[in-house]
Amino acid sequence: MQKEDLLQTHTRIAPYIHRTPVLTSRLLNEIAGANLYFKCENFQRMGAFKMRGAMYAVLQLSEEQKSKGVVTHSSGNFAQALALAAQSVGVKAYIVMPENAPQVKKEAVKGYGGQIIECASTPIAREEVAAQMERETGAFFIHPSNDLNVILGQGTAALELLEDQPDLHYIFSPVGGGGLIAGTALAAHFIGQNCQVIGGEPFGADDAYRSLQSGQIESNETTQTIADGLRTQLGDINFPIIKEHVEKIIRVEEAEIIAAMKLVWERMKIIIEPSSAVALAALLREKDAYAGQKIGIILSGGNVDVQHLPF
Amino acid sequence: MQKEDLLQTHTRIAPYIHRTPVLTSRLLNEIAGANLYFKCENFQRMGAFKMRGAMYAVLQLSEEQKSKGVVTHSSGNFAQALALAAQSVGVKAYIVMPENAPQVKKEAVKGYGGQIIECASTPIAREEVAAQMERETGAFFIHPSNDLNVILGQGTAALELLEDQPDLHYIFSPVGGGGLIAGTALAAHFIGQNCQVIGGEPFGADDAYRSLQSGQIESNETTQTIADGLRTQLGDINFPIIKEHVEKIIRVEEAEIIAAMKLVWERMKIIIEPSSAVALAALLREKDAYAGQKIGIILSGGNVDVQHLPF
Numbered sequence: 001m002q003k004e005d006l007l008q009t010h011t012r013i014a015p016y017i018h019r020t021p022v023l024t025s026r027l028l029n030e031i032a033g034a035n036l037y038f039k040c041e042n043f044q045r046m047g048a049f050k051m052r053g054a055m056y057a058v059l060q061l062s063e064e065q066k067s068k069g070v071v072t073h074s075s076g077n078f079a080q081a082l083a084l085a086a087q088s089v090g091v092k093a094y095i096v097m098p099e100n101a102p103q104v105k106k107e108a109v110k111g112y113g114g115q116i117i118e119c120a121s122t123p124i125a126r127e128e129v130a131a132q133m134e135r136e137t138g139a140f141f142i143h144p145s146n147d148l149n150v151i152l153g154q155g156t157a158a159l160e161l162l163e164d165q166p167d168l169h170y171i172f173s174p175v176g177g178g179g180l181i182a183g184t185a186l187a188a189h190f191i192g193q194n195c196q197v198i199g200g201e202p203f204g205a206d207d208a209y210r211s212l213q214s215g216q217i218e219s220n221e222t223t224q225t226i227a228d229g230l231r232t233q234l235g236d237i238n239f240p241i242i243k244e245h246v247e248k249i250i251r252v253e254e255a256e257i258i259a260a261m262k263l264v265w266e267r268m269k270i271i272i273e274p275s276s277a278v279a280l281a282a283l284l285r286e287k288d289a290y291a292g293q294k295i296g297i298i299l300s301g302g303n304v305d306v307q308h309l310p311f
Numbered sequence: 312m313q314k315e316d317l318l319q320t321h322t323r324i325a326p327y328i329h330r331t332p333v334l335t336s337r338l339l340n341e342i343a344g345a346n347l348y349f350k351c352e353n354f355q356r357m358g359a360f361k362m363r364g365a366m367y368a369v370l371q372l373s374e375e376q377k378s379k380g381v382v383t384h385s386s387g388n389f390a391q392a393l394a395l396a397a398q399s400v401g402v403k404a405y406i407v408m409p410e411n412a413p414q415v416k417k418e419a420v421k422g423y424g425g426q427i428i429e430c431a432s433t434p435i436a437r438e439e440v441a442a443q444m445e446r447e448t449g450a451f452f453i454h455p456s457n458d459l460n461v462i463l464g465q466g467t468a469a470l471e472l473l474e475d476q477p478d479l480h481y482i483f484s485p486v487g488g489g490g491l492i493a494g495t496a497l498a499a500h501f502i503g504q505n506c507q508v509i510g511g512e513p514f515g516a517d518d519a520y521r522s523l524q525s526g527q528i529e530s531n532e533t534t535q536t537i538a539d540g541l542r543t544q545l546g547d548i549n550f551p552i553i554k555e556h557v558e559k560i561i562r563v564e565e566a567e568i569i570a571a572m573k574l575v576w577e578r579m580k581i582i583i584e585p586s587s588a589v590a591l592a593a594l595l596r597e598k599d600a601y602a603g604q605k606i607g608i609i610l611s612g613g614n615v616d617v618q619h620l621p622f
Contacts (some may be wrong), residue, residue, distance in 0.1 A: 021332065023354075025325055038350060042580045043334075043579075043580055047580060070564075235330060262617065265582055265617050268354075269353045269354055269358060269581060269582040269583075269613035270580060270581050270582065271576055271580040271581065272580075302580035306573065306576050306577060306620065307622055308622060311615065311617060
């Protein structure tokens, strides 16, 4: 993997994604005691950074592969992202979703032209049903986070952030399945000027923290967190990148996630989902260590049910 | 009043305000059937366009006037705006607020260094108390909307919007006390290329609609609307400008305001207050008449209690 791969990924997906703005806030700078640059992937198409990786993965398919479609399993933003990315280039998308997924998420996938296949609500069931769809239709399976093309796509958010603010000392990113933070770490490594990447992770789903401690992929012991995008775990493709290029992972309490989310809503007047707030929460938890630094924060997405808020 | 006055106002206040972004949304364009350009004054300092007018009014004071401070009466955004504007140049601000104003608003005014004077919750009481403060302290009274400097300041939002998008056919603005729409109308007149200004107003506080019908300033018969920034009425300084330069006013139902607000939250991922949603609601109510046009929409502010939402 080289800098050229990331730059070429960005060029390839640029016509299909938004170049999202980087926002600042005097008040949040005061609260953090540092200079913060928020990369607003909540303004990305379909409302999250996932669009980047999905788009690149779809664009990398051969014409023959495209003709048979793509398949993934996701109950969250990647389901919508793959449906929209596939639709953008006229490719069929099969999305395996748990039968108990929220109706609003199913509607969103349908709205982007995705075909939903329901499965039981267990990790094994969704993998099995996705594998079955792959066999039956010949569709190409794209993993939401453990896929090199997806990782490169997600890295373009930090690439853009570093183009706008080349001299960041740190970038904070949430850690879920590992695609975003792995891509961010590659971007910081290739493009940054000695820019360190730090992950934020809920105590309630801290597989990545423990994986970095033990040196091997650990499973989540619980997935009890409001940050529903971060309940998944690392994979064998993204973990080596994370192990090599991520400085550290800071775990945060649920109350810290909710407080950080409320802070962004009230002070920056933008809507972010709980998973997005985890990166800011991580910085605020250990802010004394980062005082005066120039820090990028990836606001990963804004898909939240405004009728059911945690505050 | 000339184009030069508006340009000079903008130059004068520019160091003290944010040049707010103009956002677009494919989804909202599809829903409206037109090309929309949202001027995001919800990202303005203290969270609303009111900062512009307050800042200009304060900057226009003589040194002697500044030494005695400023006074206004407001339970809403102008209270915060004048406190912050005054603080920005080291001037004392006396803010007359009804005793039953929400604690969070009082705290915000105090946070910006304003001194609160409580009064009974009637229009007459607040005017009397403000006049009394003026007499006692020598502070200069600045009206939230019926003041030429305030109107010019508010007009700089549309000025910036037209600098970014010079060929807008229409600008939609909410109508409350009349300062914003009068300033917007001046900007469209001076800077626009045949750009018409249209107001959005709640049926529950439709003094401006009826004033344009009758040709004289009418009072609100009720002020029952969720759009709490629009419960005030026009004044003798802004009404002549509105009468001359505003194309029409479209009234909207409460349900339309809430629906427009939810649309912006969910689709654009930004936080706007109910008063801000009135302009979009007005456009959507009569969207067939504006199909295919290039339309600016002033999102006037984002100060809303996220713990008490109408949806």
